[in-house]
Amino acid sequence: MIRLIEDSDPSAFEMLKLLYPHSGNAFIIGITGPPGVGKSTLIDALILEFRKLDIKIAVIAVDPTSPISGGAILGDRLRMQRHATDEKVFIRSMASRGQKGGLSRATKDAAIVLDAMGYEIIIIETVGAGQGEFEVATIAHSTGIINIPGTGDGIQTVKAGILETGDVFIVNKSDKPDADELVHHLTRMISMRKPFKTNLAKTNWTARVLKTIARDGTGVKELADTFLSHFDFMKKNSLLDQKRKKIEKSYFTSLLKDLILKKVLLFAETSGEYMEVLNKIQSREMDPLSAAELVVNNICVLKSNN
Amino acid sequence: MKNKKKIRVLIAKPGLDGHDKGAKIVALALRDAGMEVIYSGLHQTLEQITQTAIQETVDVIGLSIMSGAHLPISEKLINMMKEQGLDDVNLTVGGVIPHRDIPKLKEMGVAEVFPGGTSFEDIITGINKLFE
Ligand SMILES: Nc1nc2c(ncn2[C@@H]2O[C@H](COP(=O)(O)OP(=O)(O)O)[C@@H](O)[C@H]2O)c(=O)[nH]1
Numbered sequence: 365m366i367r368l369i370e371d372s373d374p375s376a377f378e379m380l381k382l383l384y385p386h387s388g389n390a391f392i393i394g395i396t397g398p399p400g401v402g403k404s405t406l407i408d409a410l411i412l413e414f415r416k417l418d419i420k421i422a423v424i425a426v427d428p429t430s431p432i433s434g435g436a437i438l439g440d441r442l443r444m445q446r447h448a449t450d451e452k453v454f455i456r457s458m459a460s461r462g463q464k465g466g467l468s469r470a471t472k473d474a475a476i477v478l479d480a481m482g483y484e485i486i487i488i489e490t491v492g493a494g495q496g497e498f499e500v501a502t503i504a505h506s507t508g509i510i511n512i513p514g515t516g517d518g519i520q521t522v523k524a525g526i527l528e529t530g531d532v533f534i535v536n537k538s539d540k541p542d543a544d545e546l547v548h549h550l551t552r553m554i555s556m557r558k559p560f561k562t563n564l565a566k567t568n569w570t571a572r573v574l575k576t577i578a579r580d581g582t583g584v585k586e587l588a589d590t591f592l593s594h595f596d597f598m599k600k601n602s603l604l605d606q607k608r609k610k611i612e613k614s615y616f617t618s619l620l621k622d623l624i625l626k627k628v629l630l631f632a633e634t635s636g637e638y639m640e641v642l643n644k645i646q647s648r649e650m651d652p653l654s655a656a657e658l659v660v661n662n663i664c665v666l667k668s669n670n
Numbered sequence: 671m672k673n674k675k676k677i678r679v680l681i682a683k684p685g686l687d688g689h690d691k692g693a694k695i696v697a698l699a700l701r702d703a704g705m706e707v708i709y710s711g712l713h714q715t716l717e718q719i720t721q722t723a724i725q726e727t728v729d730v731i732g733l734s735i736m737s738g739a740h741l742p743i744s745e746k747l748i749n750m751m752k753e754q755g756l757d758d759v760n761l762t763v764g765g766v767i768p769h770r771d772i773p774k775l776k777e778m779g780v781a782e783v784f785p786g787g788t789s790f791e792d793i794i795t796g797i798n799k800l801f802e
């Protein structure tokens with residue numbers, strides 16, 4: 365099923381329509397951070413903690429597609445292989461397949477499938493390069509952002525806007541020197557942004573900063589508990605509904621964009637005007653901006669006259 | 671490429687084989703040929719390999735076997751794949767494999783055999799051919 369989604373098979377979308385009403389129960393956690401900070405190793409340890417609570421858990425691990433060959437090495441699963449035969453654990457690797465930010469729409473669709481299949485927690489691993497960490501936050505109910513000590517200036521590791529995006533900040537590899545420094549730094553940054561908070565949905569949850577050693581599991585129980593308490597907190601404060609609404613809205617909007625774009629382009633390209641205008645652009649009779657405005661205006665007029 | 675569908679390959683090393691340098695290099699070569707490669711690492715049990723193939727909906731399982739146990743391992747895995755309904759998944763085997771064993775493996779149902787020394791081109795062509 366997920367495979368059909370990845371391959372944009374039309375039958376997948378029909379099935380998604382049927383599955384959607386059965387989704388909406390899972391707690392979705394996003395785990396993001398630069399390559400090599402220990403995301404996969406940490407998720408492996410988190411699976412262990414959640415399984416102790418007998419939670420049915422799924423992981424979607426997204427890795428970048430090579431822009432040159434279109435192929436990909438999906439190596440996240442390697443770190444979680446001890447759970448491969450656990451019936452209540454489902455791990456799926458996905459390649460970003462050329463979508464910006466590395467998080468494809470297929471990821472959201474796959475999450476709907478796993479949600480409808482009854483997985484109680486779904487963890488999405490995505491590389492936080494560029495927009496990755498912001499994108500995962502448009503799918504996840506709770507976003508964990510991983511940093512590691514010793515990667516230079518602490519201030520640089522904190523990208524603009526990231527404090528607002530993260531619900532839990534994880535300092536992994538805290539077996540390495542300067543972990544406490546990074547913890548203090550992050551804590552200070554978070555407390556400083558408090559008075560300026562405007563987003564109501566986030567007002568009451570103060571982002572946590574936690575130290576972990578993913579390799580040996582140190583601090584991972586606390587991390588699992590923190591995610592669960594964030595979930596409880598959102599439920600109690602009706603923040604969860606707000607969050608879900610936001611997530612569905614952004615999903616719906618991106619679907620709309622996709623569909624509209626497809627239809628409008630098809631319409632424009634099959635209209636005589638398109639070729640006419642294209643020729644005028646080439647002969648410099650018309651500039652592309654005015655041409656685009658003209659075509660779009662005509663389509664919109666046509667539609668509203670119907 | 672006519673076919674938009676990407677080929678998904680699971681590369682796994684069953685049993686006690688000591689290192690996976692060769693398997694990793696093959697994984698890279700397959701990526702460079704446009705395939706999506708799930709690398710699942712060393713010491714995989716056959717149960718892990720089958721479950722992974724199911725969850726990852728792969729088209730090909732590529733086993734790398736250096737231990738000489740390719741015949742019993744392949745036979746057992748093929749049976750497990752049948753039990754689990756993985757009829758559409760192609761099993762390929764690479765590693766230290768004497769040429770006289772190739773017909774035996776094919777008879778069992780192994781789709782392609784890549785004995786040590788097979789070039790990347792031949793491996794890639796061999797896999798692509800399965801989908802023509
Ligand atoms: N020292 C140390 N190494 C770790 C820790 N967590 C992960 N690693 C190592 O960091 C490397 C990258 O881990 P991985 O989980 O693949 O990172 P990802 O790219 O963020 O998914 C691996 O070699 C891990 O063994 C940790 O807490 N301490």
Ligand SMILES: [Mg+2]
Pocket residue numbers: 403404405439440489
């Ligand atoms: Mg990873």
